[in-house]
Amino acid sequence: MESEETSVISLSVNLSLSPKFMSLVAPDDLVFLFAKDSSASGPSMPLAAKKMRVGDLPAKITLSDADAMGPMAKLSNAENVTISARVSFSGQPIASSGDLEVTSQVLAVSDMSTHNLEIDTKRP
Secondary structure (H helix, E strand, C coil): CCCCCCCCCEEEEEEEECHHHHHHCCCCCEEEEEEEECCCCCCCCCCEEEEEEHHHCCEEEEEEHHHCCCCCCCHHHCCEEEEEEEEECCCCCCCCCCCEEEECCCEECCCCCEEEEEECEECC
């Protein structure tokens, strides 16, 4: 039987912003970091999400079930996820033209290593 401590699922992310975008952002611009089930087709609710400000970057962030968007959609329920981060100029988590973002490759939830993400793409 697993103890509660060994069954905790979390993903660690070192998140940064590409230097090429520093002149486009303000310290108070919002950044959303979220993990989605990679097996879901089409738009899906994030399994875990956190909100911060550009001024907090670079940062090491941990996503876990404590960051779940709802009781049915939890990180621990997925096998593989993608992690995305977005600087939202509208202040909303939904992507808009001109937002800055990054999306990881598909990652195994069981992979306990720290994942490095750099926000390096501007949405058309």
